[in-house]
Amino acid sequence: MTDPLDAIFAALSDPTRRAILTMLLEDDMAVTDVAEPFAMSLAAISKHLAILAAAGLIAREKRGRVKWCKLEPDAMRAASVWMQGFGQFEPVNLDAFERFLETELAGATEGGHDPLAD
Amino acid sequence: MTDPLDAIFAALSDPTRRAILTMLLEDDMAVTDVAEPFAMSLAAISKHLAILAAAGLIAREKRGRVKWCKLEPDAMRAASVWMQGFGQFEPVNLDAFERFLETELAGATEGGHDPLAD
DNA sequence: TGTTTCGTCAACCATGTGGTTGAATATGCC
DNA sequence: GGCATATTCAACCACATGGTTGACGAAACA
Numbered sequence: 001m002t003d004p005l006d007a008i009f010a011a012l013s014d015p016t017r018r019a020i021l022t023m024l025l026e027d028d029m030a031v032t033d034v035a036e037p038f039a040m041s042l043a044a045i046s047k048h049l050a051i052l053a054a055a056g057l058i059a060r061e062k063r064g065r066v067k068w069c070k071l072e073p074d075a076m077r078a079a080s081v082w083m084q085g086f087g088q089f090e091p092v093n094l095d096a097f098e099r100f101l102e103t104e105l106a107g108a109t110e111g112g113h114d115p116l117a118d
Numbered sequence: 119m120t121d122p123l124d125a126i127f128a129a130l131s132d133p134t135r136r137a138i139l140t141m142l143l144e145d146d147m148a149v150t151d152v153a154e155p156f157a158m159s160l161a162a163i164s165k166h167l168a169i170l171a172a173a174g175l176i177a178r179e180k181r182g183r184v185k186w187c188k189l190e191p192d193a194m195r196a197a198s199v200w201m202q203g204f205g206q207f208e209p210v211n212l213d214a215f216e217r218f219l220e221t222e223l224a225g226a227t228e229g230g231h232d233p234l235a236d
Numbered sequence: 237t238g239t240t241t242c243g244t245c246a247a248c249c250a251t252g253t254g255g256t257t258g259a260a261t262a263t264g265c266c
Numbered sequence: 267g268g269c270a271t272a273t274t275c276a277a278c279c280a281c282a283t284g285g286t287t288g289a290c291g292a293a294a295c296a
Contacts, residue, residue, distance in 0.1 A: 015123075025203070031273060042274095044255055046274060184293090241295100251283080255281105256280105263272080266268090
């Protein structure tokens, strides 16, 4: 697995792990709390979290005896950027798109656009 | 019961399959031609294509004795939409992308190359 | 017709993955 | 210190995955 995308997409291919990521969207969580809604052992969840962390999708930080998990957006962004090369939009110039986004954000940083409302 | 995203992300997690998708971005291809640049058997590539097709990422159509493979963008779009749920971290926003394309296409419609046009 | 090309199928193998259980390793609390 | 809590480690199991090779069917062509 040399390409980081291998680990990222593999991590995303499991429904338990996608559910964990969705939970972490609400808030950072301790491992035990992440495991609570799932019908599987804590050790299994711990493994899932290790896979997500290895893929760079989450970060884990130990405070006291509790290990907190939080989303790490860069990995998912890398996957998303790769995927933008496909779809009905081809061919596309990603560099130009990035420049476009910068000009957009330059005038809209205070805007209330909710990306989940789409 | 199994989420289609399972198959989509699993299919995308293999570098050979991602390379195949990238090749198909240029043009539709026959199975033998897809296999040509890879250092593995035709049967292995055939399996990869079956996995991509099962995930809905490509479609295969037999004309004569040649089976043509082409991209099927909807599946990847579904994965992209799921990732948009993490949009608070995600700068590659589909709305912005569409706006970007309008500005791009406004001056480049005569560019001509459009492998997905049917 | 027979042969070549295209692609899949079937069997097999090595390794990876997702789960279990039980022991081990912190850390916090009385 | 002694004990409960939080998390991981280690060994194990069933099954999936990615690859191989060889045989096979179907279409084109001499």
